[in-house]
Amino acid sequence: MEMKSDHLDSLHWRGMATIKAVRGTRDLLPPDTNLWNHVEATARSVFARYGFGEIRTPIFEATELFARGVGEETDIVSKEMYTWEDRGRAESDRGQSLTLRPENTAGVVRSYIEHGMAETGMLEKLFYIGPQFRRERPQRGRYRQFWQIGAEVLGPPWSGSDSALRDAEVLEMLATLLNELGVKGWRLALNSVGSAEDRQRYSAALRDALAPVKDKMCPDNQRRAETNPLRVLDSKDPNDQEIIDGLPKIADFLSEDSRTHFEQVKAALDACGVAYAIEPRLVRGLDYYTRTTFEFTVPDGSGLGTQNALLGGGRYDGLSEMLGGPKTPGIGFAIGEDRLILTLRAQAAEQAAKKLDAFIAPMGVAQNPGALKLAQELRHAGLSVEVGDGSFRLRKSFDAADKLARKMIIFGEDEVTSGILTVKDFSKGEQEKIAREELAAALKN
Numbered sequence: 551m552e553m554k555s556d557h558l559d560s561l562h563w564r565g566m567a568t569i570k571a572v573r574g575t576r577d578l579l580p581p582d583t584n585l586w587n588h589v590e591a592t593a594r595s596v597f598a599r600y601g602f603g604e605i606r607t608p609i610f611e612a613t614e615l616f617a618r619g620v621g622e623e624t625d626i627v628s629k630e631m632y633t634w635e636d637r638g639r640a641e642s643d644r645g646q647s648l649t650l651r652p653e654n655t656a657g658v659v660r661s662y663i664e665h666g667m668a669e670t671g672m673l674e675k676l677f678y679i680g681p682q683f684r685r686e687r688p689q690r691g692r693y694r695q696f697w698q699i700g701a702e703v704l705g706p707p708w709s710g711s712d713s714a715l716r717d718a719e720v721l722e723m724l725a726t727l728l729n730e731l732g733v734k735g736w737r738l739a740l741n742s743v744g745s746a747e748d749r750q751r752y753s754a755a756l757r758d759a760l761a762p763v764k765d766k767m768c769p770d771n772q773r774r775a776e777t778n779p780l781r782v783l784d785s786k787d788p789n790d791q792e793i794i795d796g797l798p799k800i801a802d803f804l805s806e807d808s809r810t811h812f813e814q815v816k817a818a819l820d821a822c823g824v825a826y827a828i829e830p831r832l833v834r835g836l837d838y839y840t841r842t843t844f845e846f847t848v849p850d851g852s853g854l855g856t857q858n859a860l861l862g863g864g865r866y867d868g869l870s871e872m873l874g875g876p877k878t879p880g881i882g883f884a885i886g887e888d889r890l891i892l893t894l895r896a897q898a899a900e901q902a903a904k905k906l907d908a909f910i911a912p913m914g915v916a917q918n919p920g921a922l923k924l925a926q927e928l929r930h931a932g933l934s935v936e937v938g939d940g941s942f943r944l945r946k947s948f949d950a951a952d953k954l955a956r957k958m959i960i961f962g963e964d965e966v967t968s969g970i971l972t973v974k975d976f977s978k979g980e981q982e983k984i985a986r987e988e989l990a991a992a993l994k995n
């Protein structure tokens with residue numbers, strides 16, 4: 551015993567290296583965790599309103615689930631999974647290859663099949679919140695353990711699970727969730743990758759188109775051009791973009807059915823007023839997608855750097871059969887919760903740092919009522935405005951205005967009688983005269 555404490559002391563004194571969280575993982579601490587809890591509570595509340603129930607699947611699964619479900623040729627399965635041979639504990643207990651889940655859809659569908667959920671004949675609406683694991687190169691917004699908030703709508707075909715209405719409902723729900731969380735400037739990119747047969751025809755056309763040019767592409771794309779040409783479309787390699795932009799488009803390979811389905815999704819989104827942009831190259835990184843695919847991104851400056859995809863998802867009509875289950879069309883998405891939190895923080899900071907549109911400086915106490923009236927007009931026009939006080943010295947008005955607002959409006963007797971106001975722009979250090987009727991429009995710039 552004595553020896554042990556001596557030993558510990560000596561370790562301490564020798565300045566032994568401390569143990570740190572593993573690269574690509576991190577601790578979430580208070581008060582940060584308050585925002586995580588707020589995001590999750592909001593998601594739970596929105597999901598409940600749309601009839602979703604929670605599912606919690608294991609964090610590790612048989613490796614084969616992802617190999618079959620996500621696809622051997624995807625980056626996730628070919629290079630990013632945490633896989634190990636789990637030893638059997640007894641003679642009777644066979645060892646098995648296990649993998650930390652890199653995503654949750656395959657696990658949900660596995661669970662759906664295992665519990666015979668298809669037998670109810672009903673549409674299942676399931677959501678999950680939890681960590682996922684991928685051995686990616688860590689950077690801002692990209693971690694090796696990250697959290698996803700996701701949901702799946704699936705069921706036998708007669709439950710209406712392949713209806714375009716479901717695609718639109720899921721997208722409309724996501725728009726609602728992002729708006730309730732206060733995410734600003736999000737953009738929905740939408741595409742259809744068609745049925746498995748459409749994709750096969752398209753893959754063949756891509757392979758043909760790539761054959762004569764692939765030698766000019768990066769090694770990854772040369773390999774993909776052979777093994778999985780659809781993946782070439784995901785490539786960010788700057789040198790290959792010109793070739794990729796010239797490749798055939800999936801839209802020209804959609805069957806009549808796939809085309810009609812996509813038109814129906816768009817019509818339902820239009821009816822709900824959810825804006826979207828069609829993105830022909832959006833095929834997404836997982837093999838199981840069919841028909842509708844989508845991604846929500848946020849504008850530059852939202853704290854995500856190059857990782858600007860907040861969430862992604864799509865339809866996976868053949869996944870259940872790939873996993874040995876009954877025909878079970880479905881659609882789902884996964885939100886990167888880490889990225890959602892980064893976005894909310896960055897946008898809140900930007901908001902806090904934002905200055906008011908104008909500060910009105912009355913030049914005497916007699917101008918106070920008129921100044922307040924002008925503030926009312928401008929505020930009604932949607933501008934953010936603060937009013938000083940006529941008893942302030944000019945210097946004090948300038949200092950207050952410079953701190954609070956982008957521009958200062960000088961409001962003296964002359965200005966009132968002439969209807970021409972003097973406006974100082976702090977960023978340009980310039981002063982200009984603007985007619986009162988044009989003031990609101992001028993301040994908006």
Ligand code: AMP
Nearest residue numbers: 691692693696859860861862884886889
């Ligand atoms: P995926 O499962 O690849 O479709 O990704 C869905 C969403 O999860 C992405 O849009 C990201 O927001 C998030 N995500 C994926 N990989 C990571 C990662 N390594 N770190 C953080 N978030 C991620």
